[in-house]
Amino acid sequence: MPKSLLREPLFHFLALGTLLFALHAWLKPAAPPAATTEIVVDEARIRSLAQNFRRTWQRGPTPEELQGLIESHVREEVMVREALALGLDRDDAIVRRRLQQKMDFLIEEAALAAPASDAELQAFLQANADKFHSEPQFSFEQVYLDPARRGQRLADDAAKLRASLQDGRASPAQAGDPLQLLQTRYLQLPQAEIARLFGEDFARALPALAIGQWAGPVSSGYGAHLVRVEAFSPGAVPPLAEVRAQVEREWAHARRQASARRAYEALRAKYLVRIGPAGAASAPGGRSP
Numbered sequence: 001m002p003k004s005l006l007r008e009p010l011f012h013f014l015a016l017g018t019l020l021f022a023l024h025a026w027l028k029p030a031a032p033p034a035a036t037t038e039i040v041v042d043e044a045r046i047r048s049l050a051q052n053f054r055r056t057w058q059r060g061p062t063p064e065e066l067q068g069l070i071e072s073h074v075r076e077e078v079m080v081r082e083a084l085a086l087g088l089d090r091d092d093a094i095v096r097r098r099l100q101q102k103m104d105f106l107i108e109e110a111a112l113a114a115p116a117s118d119a120e121l122q123a124f125l126q127a128n129a130d131k132f133h134s135e136p137q138f139s140f141e142q143v144y145l146d147p148a149r150r151g152q153r154l155a156d157d158a159a160k161l162r163a164s165l166q167d168g169r170a171s172p173a174q175a176g177d178p179l180q181l182l183q184t185r186y187l188q189l190p191q192a193e194i195a196r197l198f199g200e201d202f203a204r205a206l207p208a209l210a211i212g213q214w215a216g217p218v219s220s221g222y223g224a225h226l227v228r229v230e231a232f233s234p235g236a237v238p239p240l241a242e243v244r245a246q247v248e249r250e251w252a253h254a255r256r257q258a259s260a261r262r263a264y265e266a267l268r269a270k271y272l273v274r275i276g277p278a279g280a281a282s283a284p285g286g287r288s289p
Helices: 009-027 043-057 063-085 093-111 118-127 147-166 191-198 200-208 240-268
Strands: 137-145 185-190 214-219 224-233 273-275 280-282
Touching: 043 063, 093 240, 118 240, 137 147, 137 191, 147 214, 147 224, 185 191, 191 200, 200 214, 200 224
Parallel strands: none
Antiparallel strands: 137 185, 137 224, 214 224, 273 280
16 A cells, blocks of 8 residues: 555545444444334425525425435435444534533423413513603703803803793794704603603703703703703503514513523423532532532
8 A cells, every 4th residue: 555545534434434334333222123223214204395495595396306305315314324323413512502502492482382371471561561661751842051151151141041931922943042952942852762862861851850841951961951851752552462572582482591491490400410519419409419
């Protein structure tokens, strides 16, 4: 045999593979019945292969393509079975992680075998009201006062202008200092959006203002404002009909998590777990014996 061949990585791979197969054949028990080496590609499997192809390519496979899909499936099955027979799945972090993921998936999906009833969704909505509670909304007018422009006169100017606005002698659209980034009037603006536009301090100040009265100055990220709150809608838990899709998503997520936790606890309880250098045992379920 040429020495160059002995140095080829492919030769080493084939030699190692042959050795593994020979060792496996010597160590394994008697050959299993012929039925265990049978690969059946039934009509259900063929339909599944065709459906997967259709989802990918938005059309059905041709007869030649379907035959290729079948042969690909058979090759995969052959290689997987042989790999398992050789124990190649053992101590493989990727394979172990994938098996764990599949178990988690099966457990979570089993939890959603039956859809939620209206009563279950309504109870979930009430128990998790903070997740679905609508934000307070404000309708208000604002007049901007520029601190840099008014300086020490700001407080006096604000008091005079506030009185003029309240008795109608001044128009909100024409009073104050120009600031093109903001509107004079806002309708049904959620508090979070107000905080985004004006800053957190401004948004927190609005609930304390009297409805229909000019107040201020109220500080914002821009400076100072005179503000008249026209209307205020407190946040509330909406009816189930208005948020059903969102409630169903949250219910399903919570149901999966709870089911996975219970299933894992039940499965873990079957094992005696030893943890630590001394191999201290914990009883099934993780409790010390």
